[in-house]
Amino acid sequence: MIAPPPLKLPPPPRLRRTRRRASRVLGVIVLTSFIPLAGCARGCTSSRPPIHLNPSMDDQPKALPQTASTFFYDGASMRQPVPGTVAIGGLKEDVAFFTGKGADGQFVATIPVTADEALLERGRQRYVIYCQPCHDARGDGKGILFQRGSVPTATFHQEKILKYPDGQxxxxxxxxxxxxxxxRWPIPPADRWAIIAYVRGLQRDRQARAASAPAGVK
Amino acid sequence: MAQIFPPWWNKLPIVAAIAGIIGPTLAIAGVWYFFSPWYTDVGYRPVQPVPYSHKLHVGELGLDCRYCHASVEISNVANLPPTQTCMNCHQAVKRDSALLAPIRDSAQSGRPMRWIRVHNLPDYAYFTHRMHVTAGIGCVTCHGRIDEMETVTQMTPLSMSWCLDCHRNPGPHRRPVSEVTNMKWTAPRDVQALTAQLDRERPVNPPTDCSGCHR
Structure with missing residues (x-):
């Protein structure tokens, strides 16, 4: 069937035509302004990896720290040194410093480094990072592990630990x-001794306060 | 004979003019907006194998960044912690949580957790955490308020121009080294005095030449 030819209408008045054209332009502007909204604005979160429009050499086939590897049998790109490897400057000759035990196998009584202001400050910092979560700021063992999990944590102000040699x-x-x-892993040996110096300071403070406090008050 | 140019060709000049203005404007605006790392990279929030919440562990429990990311001060890499670090507490806390099953499996088998990297620089950019944290650039400066994030999200573009903004003028971005891991630190009112003091105590000279970051 043949469609009838379109009916020729008389041209609309000039005013109506400009109005219609203006509204059409406005519509285009309104529509295009929605394009960014249809996708996603800057900073919106996505679990898909970022797309780099120019990938360049952003991802190179090389081993980066803590990445997986399909080449090595254990699946890790980082390799263990051969057992017994000693790094330059890493020969642990000073047995007392690295194990806390003297040549006779007994724990050393005092820290084998000089305890000065800098060491105590370093000890305080490291204590806050690694010890405070469980042992709490004052060494009472009432840290988050105790508060949240009711896990008993040792207090440093008990007779047993007061008598520990530093090496222990x-x-x-x-x-x-x-x-x-x-x-062992997060705290290197020098920092361990610094922490011990700081903990000894906490203990001394507590005992000095207990001694100076009147009887019955603690 | 029919006309070669129908009447609607009369609109051509105005249509071409509008398209010639709107088209390029949209194209430029689109590239500026959508091709920027502020759009492509910021907001990346991968789903991790265990929904570890920094908001809980850092924000509420108050763990220091370095409790887990212990190598940040001595190494180029701010390490992801070994599974043992999780087990320090989770051997006793939430021992039976189903969400922690992958952690327990990893601790038992010795196979590392496959965390998904969030902040990923191009492989030709050599960033070192050690230099930045010892120079007084706070964790929060690049990583945002981790202590408020349930799931870690990339907050900054980590683009070259963004790096250079700070390398060319590090002063206002520095803070005392003791406050580097403090998520809530705010600059004092007199920033210039602090900057001057930090510059006296530990002058920094961040590289702005190519080989500073690209070897």
Whole structure:
């Protein structure tokens, strides 16, 4: 069937035509202004990895720290040094400094470094980072692990720990004891001694306060 | 004979003029807006294998960044913690949580967790965390308020121009080194005095030449 030819209408008045044209332009502007909204504005979150429009050499086939590898059998791109490897300057000759034990195998009584202001300050910093979460700021063992999980944590102000030689505390930090895991990895040996110096300071303060307080008040 | 140019060709000049203005304007605006790393990279929030909440652990429990990211002061890399770090507490707290099952599996098998990297620089940019945190650039300056994030999200573009903005004028971005991991630190009213003091104590000279970051 053939469609009838379109009916020729008389041209509309001039005023109406300009108005219609103006509204059409306005419509285009309004529509295009919605384009950004249809996608996503800057800073909106997405779990999809970013698309780099010019990938350039952003991703190179090289091993980066803490990445996976399809080449090595254990799936890690970082390799372990051969057992027994000693890094330059890493020969642990000073047994007391690195193990807390003297040549006779007994714990050393005092820290094998000089305890000065700088060491105590370093100890305070490291204590706040690694010890305070469980042992709390004053060493009472009422940290978040106790508050949130009711997990008992040792207080430093108990007879047993007051009598510990410094080397034994070093050994506890290094290898852990009971529920406390080893903190060998995040705290290097020098910082462990700094922490011990700071903890000894906490203990001394508490005892001095207890001694000066009137009887019955603690 | 039919006309070669129908009457609507009369509109051509005005249509061409409008298209010639609107088209390029939209194109330029679109590239400016959508091709920028502020659009492509900011807001990346991958779904991690365990929904670890920095808001809980840092914001509420008050763990220091370095409790887990311990190598940040001594290494180029701010390490992701080994599974053992999670187990320090989670051997005793929330031991039976189903959400923590991958952590327990990892601790038992020794296979590392496959966390998904959020902040990913191009491989030809060599960033070092050690230099930045010891120069008094706070974690929050680049990573945003991690202590308020349930899931870590990229907050800054990590683009070259963004890096250079600070490298050319580091002063106002510096803070005392003791406050680097403090998420809530705000600059004192007299920033210039602090900047002057920090510059005296530890002058910095961030590189702005190519080889500073590209080897």
């Amino acid at each position: 505390i070093f050994d506890v930090i290094t290898n852990g004891v009971g529920l406390m895991p080893a903190y």
